[in-house]
Amino acid sequence: MNSSPDRIADPWGVRSPYAPGDPWPSRTDLHLADGVTEEDVEQWVPSASILHSNGDAMDIAVRDGRIVGVRGRAADRVNRGRLGPKDLYGWQANHAPDRLTRPLVRENGRLVETDWDTALDRVAARTRTLLDERGPGSVGFYTSGQLFLEEYYTLSVLAHAGVRTNHLDGNTRLCTATAAEALKESFGSDGQPGSYEDIDHADTIALFGHNMAETQTVLWMRVLDRLEGSDPPRLLCVDPRYTPVARRADVHLAPRPGTNVALLNALLHEIIRTGRIDRAYVDAHTVGYDELAAGVERCTPRWAARICDVPAAEIERAADLLGDARRLTSTVLQGVYQSHQASAAAVQVNNLHLIRGMLGRPGCGLMQMNGQPTAQNTRECGADGDLPGFRNWQNDRHVAELAEIWNVEPDGIPHHGPPTHAMQMFRYAEQGSLRLLWISGTNPAVSLPELGRIRSILAQERLFVVVQDLFLNETAQLADVVLPAATWGEKTGTFTNADRTVHLSEKAVEPPGEARADLDIFLDFAARMDFRDKDGGPLIGWRDPQEAFAAWQRCSAGRPCDYTGLSYDKLRDGGIQWPCTEDAPDGTARLYTDGFDHAHPDRCESYGKDMVTGATVTPVEYRSLNPDGKAVIKAAEYLPPHEDASAEYPLQLITGRTVYHFHTRTKTGRAPELNAAAPDVWAEISPAEAAAQGLADGDLVRVTTPRGVIEARLRTVAIRDGVVFVPFHYGYWDTPEGHRPPDGRPGRAANETTVTDWDPLSKQPLFKTAAARVTLAARRGTPRRQDTDGAGTNRPGADRTDTHGTDTHGTDLGSTA
Amino acid sequence: MSGIGLTLRALHDGERDLEADLLAVAERHRTEHEVHHIATDVARWSREHAARLAALGPDHGVDLSGPRDHTAPGALTALREKAAQALGRRPETGLLLLEDLRDLHLAAVRNSLHWEMLAQAAQATRDRTLLDLVTDCHPQTLRQMRWTNTMIKVLSPQLLVSV
Numbered sequence: 001m002n003s004s005p006d007r008i009a010d011p012w013g014v015r016s017p018y019a020p021g022d023p024w025p026s027r028t029d030l031h032l033a034d035g036v037t038e039e040d041v042e043q044w045v046p047s048a049s050i051l052h053s054n055g056d057a058m059d060i061a062v063r064d065g066r067i068v069g070v071r072g073r074a075a076d077r078v079n080r081g082r083l084g085p086k087d088l089y090g091w092q093a094n095h096a097p098d099r100l101t102r103p104l105v106r107e108n109g110r111l112v113e114t115d116w117d118t119a120l121d122r123v124a125a126r127t128r129t130l131l132d133e134r135g136p137g138s139v140g141f142y143t144s145g146q147l148f149l150e151e152y153y154t155l156s157v158l159a160h161a162g163v164r165t166n167h168l169d170g171n172t173r174l175c176t177a178t179a180a181e182a183l184k185e186s187f188g189s190d191g192q193p194g195s196y197e198d199i200d201h202a203d204t205i206a207l208f209g210h211n212m213a214e215t216q217t218v219l220w221m222r223v224l225d226r227l228e229g230s231d232p233p234r235l236l237c238v239d240p241r242y243t244p245v246a247r248r249a250d251v252h253l254a255p256r257p258g259t260n261v262a263l264l265n266a267l268l269h270e271i272i273r274t275g276r277i278d279r280a281y282v283d284a285h286t287v288g289y290d291e292l293a294a295g296v297e298r299c300t301p302r303w304a305a306r307i308c309d310v311p312a313a314e315i316e317r318a319a320d321l322l323g324d325a326r327r328l329t330s331t332v333l334q335g336v337y338q339s340h341q342a343s344a345a346a347v348q349v350n351n352l353h354l355i356r357g358m359l360g361r362p363g364c365g366l367m368q369m370n371g372q373p374t375a376q377n378t379r380e381c382g383a384d385g386d387l388p389g390f391r392n393w394q395n396d397r398h399v400a401e402l403a404e405i406w407n408v409e410p411d412g413i414p415h416h417g418p419p420t421h422a423m424q425m426f427r428y429a430e431q432g433s434l435r436l437l438w439i440s441g442t443n444p445a446v447s448l449p450e451l452g453r454i455r456s457i458l459a460q461e462r463l464f465v466v467v468q469d470l471f472l473n474e475t476a477q478l479a480d481v482v483l484p485a486a487t488w489g490e491k492t493g494t495f496t497n498a499d500r501t502v503h504l505s506e507k508a509v510e511p512p513g514e515a516r517a518d519l520d521i522f523l524d525f526a527a528r529m530d531f532r533d534k535d536g537g538p539l540i541g542w543r544d545p546q547e548a549f550a551a552w553q554r555c556s557a558g559r560p561c562d563y564t565g566l567s568y569d570k571l572r573d574g575g576i577q578w579p580c581t582e583d584a585p586d587g588t589a590r591l592y593t594d595g596f597d598h599a600h601p602d603r604c605e606s607y608g609k610d611m612v613t614g615a616t617v618t619p620v621e622y623r624s625l626n627p628d629g630k631a632v633i634k635a636a637e638y639l640p641p642h643e644d645a646s647a648e649y650p651l652q653l654i655t656g657r658t659v660y661h662f663h664t665r666t667k668t669g670r671a672p673e674l675n676a677a678a679p680d681v682w683a684e685i686s687p688a689e690a691a692a693q694g695l696a697d698g699d700l701v702r703v704t705t706p707r708g709v710i711e712a713r714l715r716t717v718a719i720r721d722g723v724v725f726v727p728f729h730y731g732y733w734d735t736p737e738g739h740r741p742p743d744g745r746p747g748r749a750a751n752e753t754t755v756t757d758w759d760p761l762s763k764q765p766l767f768k769t770a771a772a773r774v775t776l777a778a779r780r781g782t783p784r785r786q787d788t789d790g791a792g793t794n795r796p797g798a799d800r801t802d803t804h805g806t807d808t809h810g811t812d813l814g815s816t817a
Numbered sequence: 818m819s820g821i822g823l824t825l826r827a828l829h830d831g832e833r834d835l836e837a838d839l840l841a842v843a844e845r846h847r848t849e850h851e852v853h854h855i856a857t858d859v860a861r862w863s864r865e866h867a868a869r870l871a872a873l874g875p876d877h878g879v880d881l882s883g884p885r886d887h888t889a890p891g892a893l894t895a896l897r898e899k900a901a902q903a904l905g906r907r908p909e910t911g912l913l914l915l916e917d918l919r920d921l922h923l924a925a926v927r928n929s930l931h932w933e934m935l936a937q938a939a940q941a942t943r944d945r946t947l948l949d950l951v952t953d954c955h956p957q958t959l960r961q962m963r964w965t966n967t968m969i970k971v972l973s974p975q976l977l978v979s980v
Contacts, residue, residue, distance in 0.1 A: 137975050166974070417971045427849065431911060433975055613855050613964035639861075642854050756850045 002032040002069070007085045008677045011659050012213070012221050017229035021201055021362075024222055028081035031088040032061060032069030041068065046572055048078075048495065048503035050146060050488040051086040051662045053176075053370035054216040055497020057575055058083055060091070060489050060508040067091050067489050067509055076574045078196060078501050084217035086662055089674050091489065093667035094509075099470055100484035101513020111472075111482060116514065116524070119481050123438070124528040126464050127163065130435050136414070140167030140425045140434050143383050144441030145175060145372025148493025148505065150548035151518040152374075152383035153555070154540060155440070158522055160382065161408045162531035162539055167420040167434060168385040170378035171442035174765055175371025177421070178337035180379050180386075181762035182346035182368050184606040185634055186354070187592065188599030188626075189390045190379055191560045193353075194329065195577065195589045196499045198365025199223055204325035206236040208349055209260070209335015210369060213244035214659035216498075220245070236321050238263065239335055240654065241684075241725060242718030251318045254720045255308035257652045258340035258641035258769045263315065264348035265638060266304030269296040270319030271355065278357030285595060286354050287626050288633035295635030307638065309720075327363025328356060334371065334656065339768040343761035344611045344636035351633050360593035367498065372663075374495040380561040381552065385419020388552075389559035390598075390605040393418065394619055397602070405555050407533035418616070421763035422448070423756070430457045438466040440518060441485070445474035445739055446664040446731035449754035449765050450707045451747070455740055468521060473666055474731050474739040485518050486511035492545045493519065494571065500578050500588075502563070504571035519545060560591070560598045560605075592631075600629025611636040614760030641769045643755050649771035651685070651724045653705060655750040656768075661729040669734060681730040681748045683712040685723070685774060690716045698780030705772045708752035711745075714774075724774050726750040728767065746777075821938050821947070822877040828931035829870040829881045835924045835961070836863035836884065842917045847901035849914060855964060856921075862957040863928075869950055876946070911976030915969060922965035929958045 007013060007029075016025040032038070044059035057076030061069040070091055074081035103119035104111040130138040141159050143152065152170075159168040180190045187193070199205065199222045213220040226233055227248060237249035238260075246252040255263045271277060272293055282289050301312035301319070308315075322328065330353065336345045346368060358364035370376060382388035391398035393415040403410040420428070426448065428434035437458075448454045458465055458478040467479035476482045490511040496502045511517070516524075523540065531539035542548045546568055556563045556578075565580035565587075577587040591598075598604060607622035609615060611634055617625075626632055645652055660677040661668040668674040683703050685695075695701060697716040702709050703724060712726060719725060728750040732739050741747030755770045839860035846852045864884045871883035901910075932955035939947035 135978055137978055416974060420975075423850070428975055430848070432907070433911070610960055610963060612858060613960055613967070614851075615960065615963035615967040616970075639858055642857070757854055758851065760851060760855055 002030070002037050004029045004031060004088065007088055008660070008673050011085045011217050012224060013082070015228045016225050018200070018225055019230045020203070020226070024080050024200060024225065026074040026080040028074045029072040029083040029088065030069070036061070036063060036068045043508070044071065045489070045506050045508035046073070047489065047505040047508070048373075048497070048575070049084070049087045050373045050505075051090045051667065052084065052216060053372055053375060053498045054078065054084070054218050055373065055495075055499070055501050055503060055575065056083055056087060056218050057503055058087060062508045065509055067094055073574065078497060078499070078575055079218045082218045082221055085659060086668060086674065089671045090662070090667055092672065093670040094487060094489055096471070096670040098472070099512045099515065100472060100482065101515055103484060103514070104482035106480045111477075111479070116516070119483060120524055120528055123466050123481055124525060126436055127529065131163065134435060136163055136165040137167070137433060138435040139163050139165050140420065140428070140437050141165070141169075142422055142425060142437060142439045142442065142444065143170045143378065145170055145172040145370075145375040145378055146441050147374060147518050148491070148495050148545070149374070149377040149381060149552060150493045150545045151522060152377050152381035153388065153552040154519055154522045154526070154542075154548055156382040156388050157406060157540055158526050158531065160387070160413050161406050162526060162529060164412060164414055166385065166414040166417065167425050167428070168383065169419065169422040169425060170375070170384045171422070171444070171447060172372060172375040172378040172384055173422040173763060174447060175334065175337070176375040176379070177384070177764040178342040178346050178759060178762040179332070179368035179370060180384070181343045182332075182350060185343065185347050185608050185632065185761070186350035187596055187631055188604030188606065188629065189560050190605055191390070191591050191598065192367060192498060192500050193359055193591045194365025194367045194499065196222065197589060198329040198363050199226060201327055201363030202233045202329035202365065203327045203363065204236070204321060204329070205233045206322060206328065206330040207245050208238045208330065208332045209337070209339065210331045210333035211239060211241070211243045211245055211335070211656070212331065214657060215333060215371070216369070217659060224248075234321055236318055240720040240723050251314065251321055253310050253314055253318055255310050256720070257654050257723060258644070259308040259638070260336055260339055260345035261341045261348065261636055262299070262304045262307040262638040263310065264345055264352070265296045265299035265636075266301050266315050267319045267322060268292065268348060268351060268355070269299040270301060270316060271323045271352070272296065274319070274323060276323035277355040281357030282355055286631045286633050288635070289355065292351060292355070292633045292635040295637065322352060322356075325356070325358070327361070328353065328358045329363060329365040329367070331367045331369050333369045335768065337762070337764055338766055340641040340766055341636065341639060342759035342764055342766070347611070347634050347636060354631050354633055360590050365590070370498040373497070376496040376498065376500065380496070380556070385421065386605070387413075387415065389556050390561060391559070392605050392607070394607060394616070395602075402555070406539065407535060407537070408539070409534055412534070421758075423758050423763060423765060426454065426457055429460070429463050432462060435462060436464045436466070438468070439475055440468040443469075443473045443475045443664040443666060443731070445478060446749050446751065447728070449751055449767065450756045451749055451751045452708055453756065468518060469666070470515075471666055471733070473664065473733055477739040483521055484513065484515040485521065486515045490515070491517035491519070494549060496578065497575075501575035502566060502571060502578060502580070503575045504568055519548060596629055596631045599626060599631060601626065603629070608632065608634070609761045612639065612760070642757050643769060643771050645722065645771050649705060649773050651689070651722055651772045651774060653703065653724050653726065653753060653770040653772035654768040655726050655728040655754060658727050658729065661727070663729065664731050665729045678727075681710065681712045681727060681750070682715050683774065684715045684717045684719055684725040686719050686721045687716040689721045690714065693774060695774065695776060696780060699776055700778040700782065702746055702775050702777045703753060703772055704775065705753040705755070705770050707755065709746045710748050710750065710752050711777050712748065724772055819877055821935065822879040824931055824934050824938070825870055825874060825877055826879050826881060828928060828935065829867055829874070831924065831928045831931060832863040832867040832870065833885060835921070835928060836860045836867065838921060838924060839863065842921060845901055845917065846914055852914065852918075852968065859957075859961050859964060862961065866954045866957070869954065873947065873950060911972070915973060915976055918965050918969050922962055922969070925958055925961040925965060929955065929962060932958055
């Protein structure tokens with residue numbers, strides 16, 4: 001055998017049903033290159049998924065120095081051998097012919113090849129000049145959710161204590177910032193409370209804005225296997241789209257985008273009204289319950305029904321389902337995190353678990369999910385700008401502790417305010433005070449909102465842009481220096497998934513050309529900058545991944561994300577959940593089994609923020625509210641969205657993912673099976689909405705907002721009337737223009753149209769609250785203009801005009817793909 | 818007119834002004850997206866406060882007009898937003914932003930002190946209606962203060978040092 005059955009047609013594969021409390025049966029998924037069998041493989045190198053947040057363990061198959069496939073690891077706790085379609089096929093991108101193999105620098109307006117010394121000297125020289133002339137506030141770093149822990153920690157030390165800038169963030173800001181913020185608000189610190197095993201024990205599973213079937217296919221397999229087994233859990237789905245999750249749900253609520261807080265307040269109202277709270281738990285472990293009860297007193301299902309446009313009876317049914325659960329597992333993702341009042345809504349899911357006393361026990365799992373494979377490490381290492389180890393920038397003792405670990409003066413670590421989030425960095429660059437932006441492993445020229453604005457910021461003469469990536473993506477094309485990076489399979493390091501499972505990913509093959517591991521690039525830069533500690537020694541003393549890991553272990557000691565009990569050797573046997581210490585050598589399945597230590601004023605990562613304004617709570621206020629360190633129940637009032645449908649823009653636009661692609665398709669667009677499965681952008685509206693607008697399935701439509709316009713094939717699918725959905729993956733690297741829409745013509749990146757607005761607490765951009773209109777560009781069957789003039793023909797699978805609406809649509813996957 | 822009536826009037830006028838000022842700042846700093854959106858959100862609180870104060874006015878012998886009519890976004894709004902777009906790439910607008918936030922904060926402090934006076938008077942006279950109003954509204958004024966303070970704290974280092 002060299003391959004599992006076609007997992008494009010069936011992303012989830014065959015079922016292995018199991019009963020509550022039983023271990024999830026294993027199933028080993030495999031995909032090898034054509035003509036290669038398992039016997040031909042010379043080496044199997046342990047790793048895990050890098051194309052989503054689930055952390056599925058796998059072995060990389062190597063033959064003749066090349067990656068020839070992947071096989072799931074049956075013994076691993078996360079996936080028991082299963083892999084999703086992106087893992088099975090995505091590795092092929094490593095071998096793509098257009099990988100960057102040499103550094104590039106801009107000369108006379110053009111990017112030309114050069115050597116590492118020239119490229120990095122140029123970056124170091126500009127950094128030094130800016131630090132001398134304008135100070136550390138002129139330098140910013142925007143990194144990823146796909147590098148390794150060792151790389152984030154190195155970058156974090158380099159930025160915090162080397163450059164001493166507050167401007168450091170990851171693209172996790174777009175996917176997981178609200179998860180972190182919601183956990184900080186409720187439990188005082190980041191850290192996923194639940195464990196994937198909670199799926200095995202739950203009698204009720206609630207998915208809030210989480211299309212798990214597409215974002216975490218293997219976890220969804222686990223749910224499907226429970227649903228097919230004896231005594232299956234009941235399922236609640238909250239999603240304006242009729243997703244595969246919705247199709248399996250006992251209750252599906254499809255609220256108007258932007259109204260999650262109203263809906264959740266009504267659910268909490270019903271649970272409180274019907275007395276289904278765990279009073280003893282609330283009294284023992286929480287503060288703030290009375291404010292919540294008062295806050296939701298008037299939030300009846302009838303009230304919410306008007307705001308959310310969901311029948312009150314359905315809200316009551318959902319509340320019954322949640323209220324009757326004995327073992328409730330909830331997950332939350334982008335339907336909440338990228339929507340209006342993101343943090344306020346995510347916190348209400350925490351409140352649901354707190355008032356029902358459903359935390360820290362098997363089946364009572366609360367999971368504020370991540371979108372990216374290594375997002376957890378971005379957060380814990382402080383590559384999102386936070387202080388490493390979930391330390392509190394407002395707590396001088398935490399800063400002193402960090403200063404001691406790094407052997408620097410406490411005032412050498414900027415902590416006068418919260419870190420600068422990505423959107424604010426771009427604002428500072430727009431306004432001219434940020435002059436160097438180093439972007440690693442992410443593609444803001446496609447992934448940030450309002451792309452016309454982002455492109456104009458990146459293209460400024462006064463802004464020096466460094467891009468570190470695998471390919472000459474849209475952002476790299478606007479850079480002054482481009483650094484070719486090694487990727488998964490070409491370097492060694494660890495990363496941590498959405499349920500705190502740490503995996504080791506080892507180097508299997510050499511990177512192409514002169515490409516280097518991100519760790520080596522950061523270390524080289526630090527050496528060129530000659531960053532020193534307070535005794536004159538090197539600030540960063542480590543030279544390889546294992547030494548970087550050891551440095552991080554020391555930084556994590558005693559913090560919620562304690563790695564001190566882990567080692568590369570131990571991780572070679574499989575994933576382990578942090579905290580992992582001498583006392584808990586096998587890791588920790590669930591946090592908060594016995595109280596909320598991390599919420600204590602002396603230990604917490606954050607004192608919290610105002611649920612509407614994002615204003616920081618002071619240490620004194622927090623200490624008086626929560627002197628003993630309990631979970632904090634925070635109420636939130638519903639506010640209308642900042643941009644809503646109008647006569648001119650009658651629809652609400654939401655963007656999202658497809659199961660076949662990740663991010664801006666940098667890798668998945670270069671894996672033939674994945675690219676062929678979803679080669680070009682489309683737009684979804686309901687059949688009724690299409691009829692009302694005089695549109696039909698397969699028409700070429702324009703989606704227009706006050707910011708911009710795109711063209712896409714229309715798919716009519718089951719989705720709320722009044723809502724248009726567009727996948728955000730598609731950019732321009734595989735079009736003639738390379739990094740932007742054709743002159744004077746509509747683009748295809750969803751973010752041409754999205755709004756620049758972010759959650760005031762988590763600073764996560766809101767991709768699911770914009771007003772739009774959908775109009776006809778050309779009837780079905782009419783080729784696009786760019787096809788007739790030949791401009792689009794070099795695009796892989798370019799715009800299969802006639803089949804786009806029918807090929808994938810109409811299958812079981814049609815509305816989801 | 819009683820002291821309570823005079824204070825009601827002063828606060829009512831202060832909340833009307835603060836609403837207008839918040840909305841003006843939101844327009845003027847259209848390119849500072851967080852300021853724009855949150856200023857608009859918390860302007861709503863001042864509007865509600867003015868309406869509720871006006872409703873209570875007759876009990877204390879004052880006739881208060883309540884919140885201003887919202888004119889449709891007119892020429893002035895368009896002009897301010899255009900100006901914001903044009904100036905959004907100039908570092909000097911950062912200083913203007915800090916000054917605006919400072920003025921908003923001071924206006925909210927003024928209102929807060931008036932709420933404090935009314936709370937004390939309501940307790941002294943056992944005026945439940947007035948006390949309930951203060952209990953509902955004053956926390957929101959404090960939140961307006963904390964927000965402007967937080968924004969000043971976050972933005973000052975960049976706007977004062979790196980410009």
